[in-house]
Amino acid sequence: MVDLICADENGVPFHAVSDCLFDCAWGSGENDFELTLYDGTVLPDRGLVYVDGTEVGGIVDHMKDELSDGVSVVTYSGRSWHGMLAGKVLQPDSGQDYLKVSGPVNQVLSNLLVRIGLSDVFKVRADSTKTIPTFQFDRYCTAYDGIRRMLAANDLKLMFQEVDGTIWMYAQPIVDHNDTVDSDLIDFSITKDYRRTNHMIGLGKGDLKNRLVINYYADASGKVSSACTFKGRDEIAAVYDYSSAEKDELDKQTKKQLQDLQGAGAVDVTVHDGLSLDVGDRVAGCDHVTGLTVTAVVLKKIVKLSGGLLSVSYEVGDAASSKTEYSNYTSSSSSSGSTSGVSLTAGRGLSISGSTINAEVDSDDLNAVKQVAEAANKTASDFAAQIGAANKTAENAKSIASDAKSVADSAKSGMMTDDERSKLASVERGANAYTLPKASTDVLGGVKVDGSTIVSVDGVISAHVGDGASGRVVFPIGYVVMNTTGVDPSVDFGGTWRQLPSLGCFTFERIG
Known part of the structure; x- marks a missing residue:
């Protein structure tokens, strides 16, 4: 069972926790961590977290609190030890074009910590007696990149370790794991480049x-x-x-x-037994039958802690910094074959060998494609149904228009002639006028006329029940109305309406 130590900004520990989810990475691309606590522990601003006696740890920069159903889940994030260096920039001295250093490696590291203001966080340990010849840093590079390049140029790697609350920073020789990783311990495939950009x-x-x-x-x-x-x-x-x-x-x-661009080829590795590697170390794949060997560099180390169980994985690549996954379980490295000076990155299912990018598709990938295709098919089917409904609505509209034309034609054929109009003019105004008796408690057989009652010329009385609004057009239940505004017809005509799927105009059906 591995515990994560929580300490204040001075490194004084105040709590140990195993019921957590901790993800910490350092090396190429990312140098940070994320920590989720479930026991209610609150970490202070600039607090430290680390696994005792290891290089795993960092400083708290952010906090996120999520409360759901009375349960609080707090997530902290921040920079790993390596990330603290990545957040600093090495600037040339005033009047100088470049920053240059030389001398015993431990003294050089100490001076650089003072320069970037981290000498109160890290202490330099004298693990190496090597001397750095004059080294020129790139202009305005991060302290992390600059220090790693300086050490790598002298076959050294950057290391951290927490001991009794002190975070030690030191340099150690890069390790070649050529005798550890071979055909007896791992499964791998090797691609050797006989010719590359030269x-x-x-x-x-x-x-x-x-x-x-x-x-x-x-x-x-x-x-x-x-x-x-x-x-x-x-x-x-x-x-x-x-x-x-x-x-x-x-x-x-x-x-x-x-x-x-001088990578020797590519190697895809599956490790059966766990290896202890550091960023900067080299690991090789070797086949004793063919004698082929390809060396890759550890670019990133990822450490995860969950429920007290610690797991470690790696990302490795060759001199061209082409990345791929390497862990205690599966790993691969590849070389970039780019001829334009651009580094290529191999993602999941991809490997890069020279100028060739190879892709592997597994059943999960095919299932994902199948799901996308099925979703697209359903969407197309839904649209087809909507188009069919729209066609039906259009046919109905065409029929209504045809009926209207027939009515208009009938009205035209029934218009009066000049002789008929002359006879009508001789009739006294109001000669055939008749007033319907208005219904009341004293008058039986009368008609009570309101805004919803209509009396035709032939004496037919019809009435529509509306929403009490006088003079309002009323549509019976089941009628369909189309408009171009998208406004629910209940606003103008009352009743309860539902919107129907449609292409073009908005379509509503009265349902109540």
């Missing part, structure tokens, strides 16, 4: 014939220099365009771009 042409400032041009070449072992090794069918050239670069910068970046 000639990089760098283009800098200037135009046409005046443009700055630099050439770099790689030999069979991947070593980059200004000497041409491959020609003819064996030469594979690429162009690196850096139009704003002066000579020194173009020279540096062109060489780096070619070096990044």
